[in-house]
Amino acid sequence: MKKVLIWVLSVSLLMSFFLFSYEAGAKEQIVLRITDWQAGVDNILNSYKEFIRIFEEKHPGVKIKYTQYSYTTYGEFLKPAIAAGTAPDMFAVYPGAELAKLVPSGALVPLSDIMDDQWKNWLGKAYYFNGARVNGKLWVAPQDAQTECIWIYKDMLEACGMKVPPVGQPVTVDDLIKLVEPAKQHGWDVILAGFKDYYSSCDAYYNMVHQLQKSDTPDMIMKAFNGEVSWQQDIFRLPMEAFKKMHKAHVWREDAINMDYQVQAWGKWLNREGIDIWCNCDWFAGSCPYEYNNPDNPDIGTFMYPLVNKNATPAYNWGFGTDLGIYSRGKHQDLCKEFIRFTNSPEGAKIFIKNYVNPAASGAVDISTIPKTDNPIFNECIKLFSSVKGRRSEYFYTQADQQDALFAGIIDVMLGQRTIDEVLAHLDEVCGYKGKK
Amino acid sequence: MNRFQKFHQSVVVPYLWLMPALIFLLVIVFLPVAVSLILSFYRFTGYELNIFNKFVGIYNFKFLFHQRYFWISLRNTFYFVGSMTFIQTTISLFLAIIIFFGNFKYSSLIRMLIFFPGVLAPVSVSLAWRKILEQDGLINQILHTSYPWLSNVNLAIWCVIFVNIWQWVGYNLVIFYAGLEGINKELLEAADIDGANWTQKIFKIVIPFLRPTIFLNALLNLIGSFRAFDIVYVLTGGGPAHNSEVFTTLMYYYSFAPNGPSKMGVGAALAFVMFLAIIAFGIVRIKLLKEQKV
Numbered sequence: 001m002k003k004v005l006i007w008v009l010s011v012s013l014l015m016s017f018f019l020f021s022y023e024a025g026a027k028e029q030i031v032l033r034i035t036d037w038q039a040g041v042d043n044i045l046n047s048y049k050e051f052i053r054i055f056e057e058k059h060p061g062v063k064i065k066y067t068q069y070s071y072t073t074y075g076e077f078l079k080p081a082i083a084a085g086t087a088p089d090m091f092a093v094y095p096g097a098e099l100a101k102l103v104p105s106g107a108l109v110p111l112s113d114i115m116d117d118q119w120k121n122w123l124g125k126a127y128y129f130n131g132a133r134v135n136g137k138l139w140v141a142p143q144d145a146q147t148e149c150i151w152i153y154k155d156m157l158e159a160c161g162m163k164v165p166p167v168g169q170p171v172t173v174d175d176l177i178k179l180v181e182p183a184k185q186h187g188w189d190v191i192l193a194g195f196k197d198y199y200s201s202c203d204a205y206y207n208m209v210h211q212l213q214k215s216d217t218p219d220m221i222m223k224a225f226n227g228e229v230s231w232q233q234d235i236f237r238l239p240m241e242a243f244k245k246m247h248k249a250h251v252w253r254e255d256a257i258n259m260d261y262q263v264q265a266w267g268k269w270l271n272r273e274g275i276d277i278w279c280n281c282d283w284f285a286g287s288c289p290y291e292y293n294n295p296d297n298p299d300i301g302t303f304m305y306p307l308v309n310k311n312a313t314p315a316y317n318w319g320f321g322t323d324l325g326i327y328s329r330g331k332h333q334d335l336c337k338e339f340i341r342f343t344n345s346p347e348g349a350k351i352f353i354k355n356y357v358n359p360a361a362s363g364a365v366d367i368s369t370i371p372k373t374d375n376p377i378f379n380e381c382i383k384l385f386s387s388v389k390g391r392r393s394e395y396f397y398t399q400a401d402q403q404d405a406l407f408a409g410i411i412d413v414m415l416g417q418r419t420i421d422e423v424l425a426h427l428d429e430v431c432g433y434k435g436k437k
Numbered sequence: 438m439n440r441f442q443k444f445h446q447s448v449v450v451p452y453l454w455l456m457p458a459l460i461f462l463l464v465i466v467f468l469p470v471a472v473s474l475i476l477s478f479y480r481f482t483g484y485e486l487n488i489f490n491k492f493v494g495i496y497n498f499k500f501l502f503h504q505r506y507f508w509i510s511l512r513n514t515f516y517f518v519g520s521m522t523f524i525q526t527t528i529s530l531f532l533a534i535i536i537f538f539g540n541f542k543y544s545s546l547i548r549m550l551i552f553f554p555g556v557l558a559p560v561s562v563s564l565a566w567r568k569i570l571e572q573d574g575l576i577n578q579i580l581h582t583s584y585p586w587l588s589n590v591n592l593a594i595w596c597v598i599f600v601n602i603w604q605w606v607g608y609n610l611v612i613f614y615a616g617l618e619g620i621n622k623e624l625l626e627a628a629d630i631d632g633a634n635w636t637q638k639i640f641k642i643v644i645p646f647l648r649p650t651i652f653l654n655a656l657l658n659l660i661g662s663f664r665a666f667d668i669v670y671v672l673t674g675g676g677p678a679h680n681s682e683v684f685t686t687l688m689y690y691y692s693f694a695p696n697g698p699s700k701m702g703v704g705a706a707l708a709f710v711m712f713l714a715i716i717a718f719g720i721v722r723i724k725l726l727k728e729q730k731v
Contacts, residue, residue: 037695075693079483079701094696101699105484196674198696254585255572257677258593264571273573329486400698411678415590 030059030332032339034066036092036322037074043286044068044144044322047355051348055339062335071262082107089330090340092322093140095131096396097403099323103134109326112138114337122344124363130222131396132323141340142320142360144352146282147384148203148395149317150303151377156188156275167380168388170304170314173242177249183275184250192274193252194261195414198407200279201243203317203395205410207305208239210393211312225399227432231424240413240420242308247414252278257411276303282321285356285378293377302380304388314390320360358385405430470712477706482699483692497706506690507707510682513594514663514714517683520598521605521662526655528602529609530647534639536610537617548614552607559604563671566600570672593673593681601668605661609654616650617643656722663715684711 038044045068052064067088069077075098081087087107093099102108112120112127115138120127126142133139154164160182165171179190195201206221212235213220223229224236246252252274259265261279269277270292285293292300304314324343326336342348349359353370356378368386372379397403409423418426452459477498480491501507532551536544554562569575570586577583586596620643628638644651666685669675675682675690682690684707690697692704 071695075483075695075697075699079693079699082484082486083488085486097696098699101482102484105482105486107484107486196676253572254583255588257585257588258673260674400696403696404698408678411676415588415677417590417678 030062030335032062032064032090032332032335033088034064034090035069035077035088037069037071038322039068039070041283041286043355043357047352047357050351051343055342085329087327089327089332090324090336091327093325095140095320095323097398097400099132099139100134100398103139107328108139109328109333110137110139111141111325119341119344122361122364124361126320126360126362129320130394131319140323140325141344143322143324143343144282144320145358145360145362145385146319146321147358147381148279148319149384150276150278150305151280151284152276152301152303153272153299154301155299156272159186160275164301167302167383168304168314168390170307172307172310173246176246176251176306180249180251189253189274191252191276191278192265192269193256193278194259194265195257195411196260198403200261201410202403202407203279204305205239205406206395207315207317207393208242208308209235210315210391211308212238213391216392222397225397225402225431227434230433230435231427236424237420238308240410240423243410244413257414282358282381285375285381288377293375295374295376297376300377302384315393316384316388316390317393317395319395358382402431473705473708476702477709479702481702483701484699493702497702501703501706506679506682506687509679510684510687513681514683516594517598517665518659518662521601521658522655525602525606525658526609526651529606529654530613530651532606533610533613533617534643537614548610552611554604555608559667560671562604563600563668567672570596587673588677590677590680593677597669597672597681600672601665609658612654613647613650616647620646652726659718663711
């Protein structure tokens with residue numbers, strides 16, 4: 001027994017010695033760390049693998065370690081890392097509210113201060129993305145563009161007696177309600193939704209409000225969140241009524257309130273339990289299994305968020321997913337800058353497209369001219385992103401408490417816990433609206 | 438042996454032996470508790486490079502007490518703790534008595550089956566129950582209904598409580614069973630001779646005999662239920678619209694939730710409130726133990 005113990009101890013000691021030597025050797029290299037919340041999204045992972053390979057070839061002394069966390073656990077990693085001073089050299093930040101909380105800490109380098117004009121031009125409209133801007137500066141560089149919409153099974157929709165509308169022409173809320181009975185006869189839901197995720201209801205709500213705006217600007221949601229206008233007006237009331245109407249008519253199942261969309265609703269959609277799935281982005285292009293998403297399968301397509309009423313203008317949800325920033329305490333900020341610049345370059349955009357990621361840098365490549373790929377969902381995303389006419393509907397806001405009050409309000413209205421008027425009055429209170437009602 | 442040697446033997450040496458454990462306890466338990474308490478007086482989003490930068494006095498506590506979610510979570514925590522302490526303890530005691538005195542042929546198999554959920558990870562248990570309680574899940578299929586169990590504002594927390602009891606009742610049962618094995622059988626035989634019926638035997642002999650075990654189980658359930666997070670988080674995520682939040686999930690929401698409010702100071706304040714609540718229960722428990730001389 002003693003001999004075995006001595007052997008085990010000796011082997012452990014030797015192994016730790018070699019590991020230490022290896023680590024010591026590795027320390028001679030510059031190691032840059034990157035993190036984001038895209039765990040499970042293979043198209044993003046593959047793009048970064050390629051970026052890293054090319055970058056490391058160009059910089060022999062540099063090694064890049066890329067770690068993907070899940071969306072829900074990312075905050076658990078990032079916050080303690082920043083507070084402890086051990087944040088990665090480059091890290092993704094959720095645009096909107098999270099970024100607004102992070103910027104005052106001084107943990108990020110203001111990118112717009114260090115960007116050259118060429119880089120700004122590559123980013124195109126992404127450079128002016130509100131969700132990535134705080135105090136008039138751009139703090140994180142958008143990587144991938146999102147075209148948020150509803151995914152549909154075209155054959156199921158047609159089996160229920162509705163023609164598939166062309167891209168950019170949404171149906172109305174009432175049209176969806178009319179689908180409930182025929183769908184029920186087939187044993188399907190009209191829409192599968194995961195309202196446990198706040199954006200599943202809020203993003204559609206923002207879209208509906210934007211449909212009712214007189215023009216793209218001013219953004220009425222932004223004004224209401226800032227307490228500049230009252231929530232107690234039709235532009236905010238009608239979308240809530242639309243939610244209530246759809247919930248009452250069973251456009252989605254009642255327990256959609258307690259489902260998350262990326263696992264539960266998505267799983268059911270893949271099982272063809274529902275015609276549509278509500279609130280999804282380009283995430284689908286990389287996550288949809290090949291047997292569903294291939295050029296020989298004409299059944300999957302997109303649908304815009306429904307119109308609140310016939311007079312509303314179609315609005316398309318437009319935003320950016322991963323947004324990379326540079327840690328202000330990082331030792332190799334120049335290298336980080338070079339890496340992020342590379343991801344936004346024309347070469348970077350091509351790598352993204354090759355991996356079915358819609359590049360945020362719209363100035364680096366004209367995505368509307370790229371040839372069709374063998375990923376039909378990705379092709380639809382590009383069509384939606386580059387050709388849809390209508391109101392521009394951004395869906396990233398910086399006011400976390402106000403957004404939560406809106407989210408809880410929409411759910412309460414659907415559940416009949418509070419009236420629409422009560423919710424709107426509460427929102428006025430939370431947003432600090434002091435003017436006339 | 439002089440006084441110094443005596444002091445060295447009786448005080449210095451024992452404390453030296455205790456030192457590693459004390460240091461471990463200090464670093465792992467007391468230090469985080471202290472930091473958390475101090476943090477509750479600061480405005481900290483979780484992102485600041487200097488944690489103790491903006492002192493805000495009792496603002497975080499004021500903010501917390503003005504939040505509807507706090508009162509919902511307080512109510513739910515008390516439902517949860519109360520159910521675990523009283524309902525779970527009662528059910529497991531009842532089952533233990535039936536199994537012990539029932540003399541079933543497969544008594545150990547029955548105990549094993551009831552205990553089995555206790556060895557599973559709470560996350561797996563919750564995921565399975567989430568499927569079972571879905572609108573097209575097993576329960577509704579058996580009942581021929583399509584009730585949204587986990588989306589009902591009033592019912593969601595009770596579903597969580599039910600699943601928690603289902604998982605941990607076997608754990609209490611095993612402890613009660615061990616307690617029952619220590620009962621002097623002669624007492625029960627004497628009661629039989631005196632003509633006592635089963636109700637009398639259980640309430641006059643068995644339960645008084647098991648009192649320390651009942652207290653132990655109730656205490657374990659109380660502490661365990663205050664800490665409960667995983668079951669609530671997986672089953673309902675605190676929803677619908679925060680209606681099934683308990684202290685721990687609300688703490689997570691304020692501190693870490695993606696796109697949440699990022700108010701770690703408020704999360705720390707809530708942790709301190711929870712700490713006080715547990716201390717209060719602890720004091721009550723010690724008093725009860727002293728009074729009953731258990």
